[in-house]
Amino acid sequence: MAIPLRQSTRIGTYLLTQKVRRRKHFPLIVELEPLFACNLKCNGCGKIQQPISVLQQRMPVAQAIAAVEECGAPMVSIAGGEPLLHPQIDVIVRELIARKKYVYLCTNAMLVRKWWDKYEFRPSTYFSFAIHIDGLQERHDASVAQDGVFDEAVEAIKFLQGKGFRVTTNSTFFNTDTPQTIIDVLNFLNDDLGVDQMMISPAYAYEKAPDQEHFLGVQETRELFSHVFADGNRKRWRLNHSPLFLDFLEGKRDFGCTAWGIPSYSLHGWQRPCYLMADGYTETYKELIETTDWDAYGRGKDERCNNCMAHCGYEPTAVLATMGSLKEGLRAMREHG
Ligand code: SF4
Ligand code: SF4
Numbered sequence: 001m002a003i004p005l006r007q008s009t010r011i012g013t014y015l016l017t018q019k020v021r022r023r024k025h026f027p028l029i030v031e032l033e034p035l036f037a038c039n040l041k042c043n044g045c046g047k048i049q050q051p052i053s054v055l056q057q058r059m060p061v062a063q064a065i066a067a068v069e070e071c072g073a074p075m076v077s078i079a080g081g082e083p084l085l086h087p088q089i090d091v092i093v094r095e096l097i098a099r100k101k102y103v104y105l106c107t108n109a110m111l112v113r114k115w116w117d118k119y120e121f122r123p124s125t126y127f128s129f130a131i132h133i134d135g136l137q138e139r140h141d142a143s144v145a146q147d148g149v150f151d152e153a154v155e156a157i158k159f160l161q162g163k164g165f166r167v168t169t170n171s172t173f174f175n176t177d178t179p180q181t182i183i184d185v186l187n188f189l190n191d192d193l194g195v196d197q198m199m200i201s202p203a204y205a206y207e208k209a210p211d212q213e214h215f216l217g218v219q220e221t222r223e224l225f226s227h228v229f230a231d232g233n234r235k236r237w238r239l240n241h242s243p244l245f246l247d248f249l250e251g252k253r254d255f256g257c258t259a260w261g262i263p264s265y266s267l268h269g270w271q272r273p274c275y276l277m278a279d280g281y282t283e284t285y286k287e288l289i290e291t292t293d294w295d296a297y298g299r300g301k302d303e304r305c306n307n308c309m310a311h312c313g314y315e316p317t318a319v320l321a322t323m324g325s326l327k328e329g330l331r332a333m334r335e336h337g
Pocket of ligand 2: 297299304310313
């Protein structure tokens with residue numbers, strides 16, 4: 001199953017409305033981080049190095065919903081930390097679904113089966129689990145610095161599929177990956193597990209991540225993905241990305257970052273300028289949009305952006321370019337159909 005038709009129609013209508021209204025800045029997806037605590041300590045993580053007092057906090061449901069409503073994004077990706085450590089995460093999901101938001105709940109999956117009875121999740125066309133899997137067993141367990149996580153994630157995927165949920169995956173790649181390790185994991189997710197869709201991203205070099213040696217540079221990313229996508233793989237896999245973003249990853253196209261397209265709201269507020277970098281926070285989305293110098297960010301403008309090819313900056317650019325071109329729009333429909 002690719003993106004359900006209802007979802008792509010709704011997002012298309014939303015984008016068209018923004019264009020007709022001539023809105024300069026509008027969110028495509030909002031990244032919601034209702035906590036920073038996690039049950040794992042991945043080597044490349046830039047989120048769990050918060051002080052204990054912050055790690056202990058959980059965002060109130062009303063605050064999370066108000067932030068999403070204020071920005072108006074049609075899609076919400078709930079991340080963290082590990083969202084399943086939030087005791088009311090199911091309430092947040094239900095409230096968002098009730099507002100007809102498309103919700104992706106990102107999880108490392110370790111608590112899915114163990115804590116299932118604590119939550120009340122129900123299958124919905126508005127709701128997908130997004131399971132973090134960076135590679136096959138050895139590679140994934142090394143990435144999350146704990147044995148057994150891959151096996152549990154696979155069991156959790158089967159468990160959720162058995163209960164009728166949409167299941168997507170989220171994979172981050174480093175310079176320890178080869179084309180073959182990536183092909184192997186995407187084949188496994190696509191063909192063996194039959195997940196609904198897969199998201200991929202080169203890792204962003206978080207300043208706070210414990211492992212600084214294994215982030216990919218731009219040229220390395222392009223070479224890696226041009227090999228990975230060869231031999232018809234790109235067409236065959238159910239990747240949850242626009243064709244232009246995939247072109248960008250493999251170096252066929254280049255364009256700037258649109259950091260305002262996927263804003264990020266956490267316990268600290270709206271994060272400037274994006275999910276990956278924190279140049280301060282604002283209380284409201286309006287303030288974030290109005291007081292950020294968006295032109296100051298992106299490759300060639302800020303050295304912290306120089307190796308970034310992450311989807312949160314470049315997928316919005318690709319989506320907007322697709323919207324602005326009939327040819328690209330038709331191509332996106334064909335490739336997602
Ligand atoms: S599962 Fe996610 S939040 Fe938790 S340590 Fe790993 S990368 Fe960080
Ligand atoms: S390039 Fe864009 S998405 Fe990447 S770190 Fe810089 S501002 Fe954030």
